Amino acid sequence: MAASYDSPSEYIAHHLTFLQKPVGEGSFWVINVDTFVMSLILGFIGLGFLWLVTRRATSGVPSKTQAFVELAVGFVNDQVKSIYHGQSLWVAPIALTVFIWVVLMNAMDFLPVDIMAMIYGWLGIHNWRSVPTADINTTFALALSVFALMIIYGIKSKGIGGWTKELFVAPFGNHPLLWPLNFLFQLVEFISKPLSHSLRLYGNIYAGEIIFLLLGMWAASGLVGTVFSGVLNLGWAIFHILIVLLQAYIFMMLTIVYLAMGEEHH
Amino acid sequence: MDKVQMLAMIQAYTGIGIGLMIGLGALGACVGVGIMCSRFLEGAARQPELMPQLQAKVFLLLGLIDASFIIGVGLAMFFAFANPLLSVIPK
Numbered sequence: 001m002a003a004s005y006d007s008p009s010e011y012i013a014h015h016l017t018f019l020q021k022p023v024g025e026g027s028f029w030v031i032n033v034d035t036f037v038m039s040l041i042l043g044f045i046g047l048g049f050l051w052l053v054t055r056r057a058t059s060g061v062p063s064k065t066q067a068f069v070e071l072a073v074g075f076v077n078d079q080v081k082s083i084y085h086g087q088s089l090w091v092a093p094i095a096l097t098v099f100i101w102v103v104l105m106n107a108m109d110f111l112p113v114d115i116m117a118m119i120y121g122w123l124g125i126h127n128w129r130s131v132p133t134a135d136i137n138t139t140f141a142l143a144l145s146v147f148a149l150m151i152i153y154g155i156k157s158k159g160i161g162g163w164t165k166e167l168f169v170a171p172f173g174n175h176p177l178l179w180p181l182n183f184l185f186q187l188v189e190f191i192s193k194p195l196s197h198s199l200r201l202y203g204n205i206y207a208g209e210i211i212f213l214l215l216g217m218w219a220a221s222g223l224v225g226t227v228f229s230g231v232l233n234l235g236w237a238i239f240h241i242l243i244v245l246l247q248a249y250i251f252m253m254l255t256i257v258y259l260a261m262g263e264e265h266h
Numbered sequence: 267m268d269k270v271q272m273l274a275m276i277q278a279y280t281g282i283g284i285g286l287m288i289g290l291g292a293l294g295a296c297v298g299v300g301i302m303c304s305r306f307l308e309g310a311a312r313q314p315e316l317m318p319q320l321q322a323k324v325f326l327l328l329g330l331i332d333a334s335f336i337i338g339v340g341l342a343m344f345f346a347f348a349n350p351l352l353s354v355i356p357k
Contacts (some may be wrong), residue, residue, distance in 0.1 A: 013349050203340040208341045235293035249331035 012213050014132040015113055018135065032135055039132040040102040047097065072096070079253060084260040088182050091259050094149070098142065099252040105133045106205055109214045110237070113213060134206045136198070143198035148195075150262035157263045166265075195212065197254055204247045208240050272355050280345055287342040296333035302327055 025224040053069045062070060076099060080092040084235045108131045120128045132138045155163045166187050215236065219229035306324050310317045345351075 009347055016347070064322045196333060199337045199340075200329070203333070203336040203338075207336050207343060210340075210347075246325060246329050250326060253326055 008217050011217060012210070015117070016129070017211055019125065019128050022209075032129075032137060034128045034130070034133040035132045035138055038130060039101075039105060039138055040200050040234055042132070043101055043109070046100045046104045049193070050096075050100065057062065072100070076252065080256055083253075083256050084263075086153070086260065088153065088263075088264040091256060093253050094259070095256050096148075099248055102133065102142070102201070102248040102251050105131065105193070106201075106248055108132070109134070109205060109212075109240065109244065113209075114216065115224060125191065131205060131209060133201055134209050136202050138193070139198040139202040142201075142251070143194040146196040146197065146258055147190075150258045153259055154262040158265065193258060197258070201247050201251050206245055208236075208243060211236055212240075267356060273352070274350070276351050276355070280349055280351060284342040287338045287345075291335040291338035295332055298331045299328060302331065309341055 019034040020030045021033050031126055050069060053065050057066055075095060076096045078094055084091050104172075111130055117128075117129055120126075129135070151163075158166060171183060171185060172178045172182050212222050212233070215229050215233045218225045219233075303324065306320055309320055
């Protein structure tokens, strides 16, 4: 069967180690190969599915898959229309991409950890983490991309002069004494937005994974432990379905809100 | 102080720290969610036709309020299983 572990911490530590590949000197220049490959595969699957369905879209009576895609696109479009009042046509596709991709990445948390470890063992890989969003690098990459887009949208809609002026003038007013204070506030906002955006998603999915691992460990301690752990595991898995969808929805909504906030004039 | 004593002290205080992180975070999150949901119920009772839209907003705000707590839980788990404070003990 699976490998035997010396201690609970070793079990958890083994399931939480990434498959890393150094691409340079030092401990910063390391790629988590498992995160990279899983997120690429899931991106191709999700967005490829959307592309395939829209290629044969008909304006007559839609097929079931087309109706499903229309449901998702309509849902995201409603959210964007109610929040974003600018001109750009890219905000809704950005939101749809983020939503579909994050839902698929989070959904990898439903795969049972030990069975997947067994399957990966047959393929010769000894530590492979299947949930990309449980890696801080993924969520930070998504949040920093949204942050960069927010700045780009701001510069595009206000001009670089107008954007820098607003850095020093909002939110308190156009008095030279208030300029440092305004800048400080804007700086705090700029730092806290991508941080909270990324850490919320990461924390939810990572904590969910750890609780699955801990409940699984409880099942290893005798019959009573297995029964209780099974019941609690079921409850937590059902709750986790809600969390996966909810966190993807929140990530998408905050993307739209940040992009809308980047364009608004004070 | 020998190594076992140092180890025990670090682990004891880390344990207390983990408990405080999770407990106080849960306190804040639950009180916040309780206040928000009580306002939702009040608003839904006043205007039942707005209930679907308010419910959508409730779920969004639930995720936002839970954010700090879950970040705290993630950090607490990190301290529980890969405690970096233990690295100060010489091998």
